[in-house]
Amino acid sequence: MELNLKRLFARSMTGPDLTEAPPPPSPRSTKRRLTLVMLAGALAVVGALAAGYHVAMRPVTLRIAVGPASSDDIKVVQALAQALNNAPHSLVRLRPIQTDGASASAQALADGKADLAIIRGDLDVPKNAQAVATLRKNVAVLWVPPATKGKKAGSGITKIAQLTGHRIGVVGRTQANVNLLKVILAQYGVDPAKVEIVQFPANEAVEAIRSQKADAYVAAGPVNSKITSDAIAASIRDGGTPKFLAIDAAEAIAQNHPMYEASEIPAGSFGGAGRPEDEVKTISFSHHIVARRGVSESTIAAFTRQLFAVRQSLKNEFPLAAKIETPDTDKDATIPVHPGAAAFVDGEEKTFLDRYSDYIWWGLMALSAMGSAGAWFAGYLKKDERNNNNSQRERLLDMLKVARHCDSTEELDQMQAEADEILRDTLQCFERGAIEQGTLTAFNIALEQFHNAVADRKALLISLPQNLQRAGAQFRSAGTA
The missing domain is CATH 3.40.190.10 (Periplasmic binding protein-like II)
Structure with a gap:
């Protein structure tokens, strides 16, 4: 499924609390930042090698x-x-x-x-x-x-x-x-x-x-x-x-x-x-x-x-x-x-390479190990954020089930507002790299299902007479009591 963040965010604007929300950041900025970081790392390695070569080839008195x-x-x-x-x-x-x-x-x-x-x-x-x-x-x-x-x-x-x-x-x-x-x-x-x-x-x-x-x-x-x-x-x-x-x-x-x-x-x-x-x-x-x-x-x-x-x-x-x-x-x-x-x-x-090849090799290995360790540490720090996002997705699925049997438009609006907040948190997690594209796609499916359920339920409630709505609500209240 192709992810369309504009459409996804537009669907979430129906709630009353999101009329002033800023547009979500584009995933391209994350890729751009990652590219810049990788380029900076490569330039640092080249700079270190050039500095080492300059020091090694500098005249000795x-x-x-x-x-x-x-x-x-x-x-x-x-x-x-x-x-x-x-x-x-x-x-x-x-x-x-x-x-x-x-x-x-x-x-x-x-x-x-x-x-x-x-x-x-x-x-x-x-x-x-x-x-x-x-x-x-x-x-x-x-x-x-x-x-x-x-x-x-x-x-x-x-x-x-x-x-x-x-x-x-x-x-x-x-x-x-x-x-x-x-x-x-x-x-x-x-x-x-x-x-x-x-x-x-x-x-x-x-x-x-x-x-x-x-x-x-x-x-x-x-x-x-x-x-x-x-x-x-x-x-x-x-x-x-x-x-x-x-x-x-x-x-x-x-x-x-x-x-x-x-x-x-x-x-x-x-x-x-x-x-x-x-x-x-x-x-x-x-x-x-x-x-x-x-x-x-x-x-x-x-x-x-x-x-x-x-x-x-x-x-x-x-x-x-x-x-x-x-x-x-x-x-x-x-x-x-x-x-x-x-x-x-x-x-x-x-030659220069004969003398310093081992240092260059171990330097690159150390740089690679540091990069891997840094990536693991960054992922470890985002573990709680991913777990929280998973719980929010489960909450969205629970709201989907409730929305299909809800008899109050006010309650549907409250769930819609909560879904908007979940959407905002999810987009921020994606922007920070805590979740991947596949996770965001799965969330999009759940959000679309929730929007469809809310829209269908509201249409049904609007078509019913007001007295039937109140009677149904009282009947269900008595049953639960």
Whole structure:
């Protein structure tokens, strides 16, 4: 049966008390409100996802500790920071923190004052450090200056074992270079206490070597290090060339000290008259870019990806940038690799959906559950209203039965007025969603039957003489008494 609310309400206007009643609200407004609520919920979900995406893709600034001042390391890091900070859609930005050297940088990482740090692999590595990349590899270079007039070259030093009792100059003021020298001397049975070690700052090394402040020298840095090349060139005099001391026991040193590796200095590495004519065996160690354990895996993966992306663009201005290599991902690596860097190296870096799909899924599930719970709760709150409407419908059916035998038009008018009130309550229940279309259709059937019964009974009463009506009413009254 097609529900016609206008006709239904018009039929109810016959009662005396409904002449000023407002027209009932249309069911379309309920559907419109429901549509708006659903649209608002969908927009809220989309907004939450967009906000989550914005937060997840917002650039993260990482503090990187590096030093000392004016070193090649800090120049490379500053260039790298500028490239990352100016790159479009960069997910990671760098803020350099200058320190006194690799040891101070490692301490800053250990204390949580930095997220990244440039450290030496042959120094104590912080327990919370994880490798991200190898910045460069350094080699140890030992040499003896050529003889001057009236003096033999380095007092005849041709082997490391002959350094006992001599003065050895160390290029660079870091204690790490002194420790490196002591490891080499100990391997050859030379007591460090029986040699005199003199340190020269890198910017003073050339003048000290020209002044013959030591009998032999040691430097540590990349094979193409300008500091090492200038120091070797400063030791050339009277047309003679320096004597390079080979570390033939490099393999043994590497076995006893895992932070070192056996390596070689290629012939001609330092150019000019000071270059080695032949390959020289030595040991090497690395400078690492490490991250603090606890820094987000996705952040470090993004940084590693961007690091190797800009490396090529920096190598023309900073040749050291070309030396950046991926970290050792083996489980027995000296410095354990950061999971984010390992994901990049192994090609297992997670996308946005990979990282947050579980959160999105559970968020949608939670939203659906909340919607279902809200619908159930709303239905529960309308339970009493539905029960009341059911009782009103039963009352309407009872009035239908009474109307068919009623002998008083006044009583019929009173029932008509009550039916109008029931109609008003029923329409309000339908508007609020307490009852459904089928329930309203059933009520319409009952209301039409009641109106028909009232109309038929009134027509019958009007057609009867007044005295018969009164007699019938008195007879029924006497019967009930």
